[in-house]
Amino acid sequence: MQTRAELALNDTTFFPFWLDRQDAPAPAAALVGATRADLLVVGGGYTGLWAAIQAKEADPARDVVLIEADRIAHGASGRPGGIVSTSVMHGLSNAQRIFPGDLEALEALGHDNMAGFQSTIERHGIEADLEWTGEMTVAVSKDGLPAVQAEYDLHHAHGHDVELLDAQQTREQLNSPLFEGAIWSRKASGIVHPARLAWGLRRAAIALGVRLYELSPMKGIEDQGATVLVRTRDGVIRTPRVLLCTNAFASGHRRIRSRVAMVRDRILTTEPLTTEQRTAIGWANRQGVYDTRTQLNYMRLTPDGRILFGGRLGYFMNSPRDPETDRTPEPYTRLAEAFFTTFPQLEGIRFSHAWSGPIALTTRMAVHFQSYHGGKAIYAGGYSGFGVSASRFGARVGLAKLMGEDLPETRMEFAATEPNWIPPEPFRALGAKITMAALDGADSKGGWRNAWLSLVTRLGFPLS
Template sequence: MRAKGSDLWASALRDAAPTPYWTDRPDRPVAREPLSGVETTDLVVIGGGYSGLWTALLAKERDPHRDVVLVEAGLCGDAASGRNGGFCAASLTHGLANGAERFGAEVARLERLGRQNLDEIEQTIRRYGIECDWERTGELSVAVEPYQVAELRSAAEDALDYGHDVAYLDQDEVQAEVHSPTYLAGLWDRDRVAMVDPAKLAWGLRAAALSAGVRIYEDSPAVKLSRDGSPGAGSGVAVYTPLGVVRAQHAALATNAFPLLRRLRRYLVPVYDYALMTAPLTAGQLESIGWRNRQGLGDLANQFHYYRITPDGRILFGGYDAIYHFGNRISVSLERRTATFETLAAHFFETFPQLAGSVTFSHAWGGVIDTCTRFCPFFGTAMSGRVAYAAGYTGLGVGATRFGAQVMLDLLSGADSERTRLRFVRTRPIPFPPEPFRSVGIGLTRWSLARADARQGRRNLWLRTLDRAGLGFDS
């Protein structure tokens, strides 16, 4: 039986392209010319993913006369921003439970600001005419083990206390939404998550920034960030690329898993996440799974899966494995991991057995995200306030990066705003230990989380110790 299953998964994966589905299309933009020579500007933004693009666009919206330059190592949106699942969530804290545990009485304000941020993303998409398949369909969290049913009931009560539009679904009700024999219950958050085409969103923000007057240089990796010691530079900063340099009064560091500042390296680790995309399903196949309300989906395991349906009837299925490599290693070669793709394919057909043998995968890819010990972003400044940074989004940056961009701009301006007064903004996560303890700790945690999933959620001594230390490894 196992061999038969292996053959099925291998057959379904046989023709999968080793590239992100979202960026593998003919309307992919052509990269702009790289930086060459010396540029001077008011603000230089380092990184052309969501974080950098939002920062550049919002800087121009705040002050149209402000001169802004953005440098990006490849094409804007090619890294995490163009290869994620396309879940744009209101939460700034990687979920209500994580926020409540870490930020206490402040969480109600963070929930309000997160909802406001999501609404403003939607308004921006409409204002600039960004065609990115935006669907405010919400997210359906599903219990796939008996102990998770009680967790969903508790989560529903907590969400209602904060005014969220949620509905708890029993087994019959969740099966009426999406047909999977693995679902025992569900929690539908109807309005705080939107589905979006992540690459189209990034490319649309790029076009909006260009229309606002931002100068974008692609194929221009930043190799050094320093104070500007050139004659007459005053107290500005300099960003060096292989062929040029940008001198600016201020810099916004939006590189996430690729920190230029040494101080950030102790707080961040790069983790590889993986996803599959099916070929378009037929009308009959779509009918067999239901899913007419097109919510994003995710299960409650520690090693969880996330999945969603696209406008052309494909299913993206990702998550489960989150792989760290010794020494914070990052390499294009790590974006393909056959064992993980086979595991995801097996889990896909366990979730939707009615599709086994008739559905194949068109794309299989991986990519690196940054994470920190509090599982949500942190912020700060460097070089006497000339540089601001936001990092640590842990896979929930599609929406939260816009809030992070606002924080960086507030910090650079010295503004005393509601955002900058938040403990969420003023505090830092607990740093990771140096190697080899970093790898040992991450490996032990990953093993313990898998063991908890296999033991009805029971956390071992290692996980309970992390909980007491305030690290809270639970997702």
């Protein structure tokens, strides 16, 4: 007999909900033959798109080429939850963990980035279903209350418009028997349609004169003195500057992977809720939500009234681009069970879509920069979440470093240093397997699992 989670996955489409649209743009032509450019951007996700737009807006005469291995938004940028915030370092608490001395400056940069994010969307008329609904972090059981209190204290101390909710107030916002309290950050955060945002940025880049080539995977990069030569499947580009916006795919130089590991994040969307189901859960204010489980879950409502529920991590040795296993029900059954435990009043609902997306795990959990070929190539990546809006910031700083601009932020620690080294395969896969097993049982079983997660945290990964 099938479990309730298995039943709910019987008719699921294993493809990102955001990308499953009739209005998806047709891909641009692939690069064929040789060309030159003043600037080459490798990667057509958010970072690459933001970089191309900012480069052209700063200098309309600059010849900018952007190449994408697949189609725009089909890597990671069409797959996330789509919650946006002012953080540029994977959340305020993570910024405090890694760069406590720069916290005030990073906060200011984050608010400036969000203003620029909004301005660009308005200036280019990008329709991305952007809703400024705020975001909540909810305590799952009373064990999560200290973490929520700490988040409230930190956000309040840094001037955020936040409200601390007790169990009843939290359930009035979003009704789950698991939720014992929450922090609601009200301003400059909310939810967006990830694919529509990426496609809108794509259109804006083309309108500015960016030369876009899709279906053009980079096959190699060579330093040729004053320029670098980048080879694609069917073409070559000669350029004095390359911005590598390949995030979890870590393409551009084999050393990038010594600091970046690709982890898969799983996501479900339900079928559209009925009026009765919407009444049963509340959620009238449509906030983006994170919870305090060790195997963290996040959730939001889609524009057409579905629940998106994500957060179970997985790792595959050698980081395949699109693992076949994640196109089957098995990796999603525990996530589905967590959904029904969170919302028992929705038992019987079906999941319309299930997919995984690649995130870049580093010891910082946030964007960093690596320099290659005498500074002619810069890698800008490392987003482990919070990247929908922070990618604009990463693109701006990456471009400044590539162009040799002397900005205050390019001299800050986050821009001038790299995350710690990560062991190679097969040790990476072994460590990941143990860590995923520990995450799965830490909240309910503890024991060696908590000890292992504490060790991983001391090594620099804040997983517990």
